[in-house]
Amino acid sequence: MDFRVGFGYDSHRFAPGRPLVIGGIVIPYELGLAAHSDGDVLIHAVCDALLGAAGLKDIGTYFPDTDPAYKNADSTLLLSKVVDLVSEKGFVVNNLDCTLVLEKPKMKPHIDAIVARLSELLRCDSERVAVKAKTNEKMGFTGAGEGIAAVAAVTLRTL
Numbered sequence: 001m002d003f004r005v006g007f008g009y010d011s012h013r014f015a016p017g018r019p020l021v022i023g024g025i026v027i028p029y030e031l032g033l034a035a036h037s038d039g040d041v042l043i044h045a046v047c048d049a050l051l052g053a054a055g056l057k058d059i060g061t062y063f064p065d066t067d068p069a070y071k072n073a074d075s076t077l078l079l080s081k082v083v084d085l086v087s088e089k090g091f092v093v094n095n096l097d098c099t100l101v102l103e104k105p106k107m108k109p110h111i112d113a114i115v116a117r118l119s120e121l122l123r124c125d126s127e128r129v130a131v132k133a134k135t136n137e138k139m140g141f142t143g144a145g146e147g148i149a150a151v152a153a154v155t156l157r158t159l
């Protein structure tokens, strides 16, 4: 059995007048995230982790932010395409572990819904998906509430 590890990172700045979408779930909040796509920072980090694990290139290679096709794109569709690319290489998702870094909003009420959505998109059992959120103790851009960062680690295995 072949076994791969991938790591992903993303960050986006808060912006008014946009829905806040994290892990494919719309989170009630007064700000969204600025991006060419819907700005789903968690899904973007997960995509890069998957692509990296499969030895592929980064998310911007497959979904360039200069392409009008991806304007306000639903990032869950991008993740589905990434899972297709990974499965074309012969891999399935073994597990995902990820962490959001943000001061606000509180993510605890939304974690279970995000886990359910991500496991569906990753085509794996929800017990193989972990989503955590923490503050940055008021340090740096996340601590100042300027935006949200996400990191993701994924393992892939061959069937």
Ligand code: MG
Residues within 6 Å of the ligand: 010, 011, 012, 035, 039, 040, 041, 044
């Ligand atoms: Mg991004």
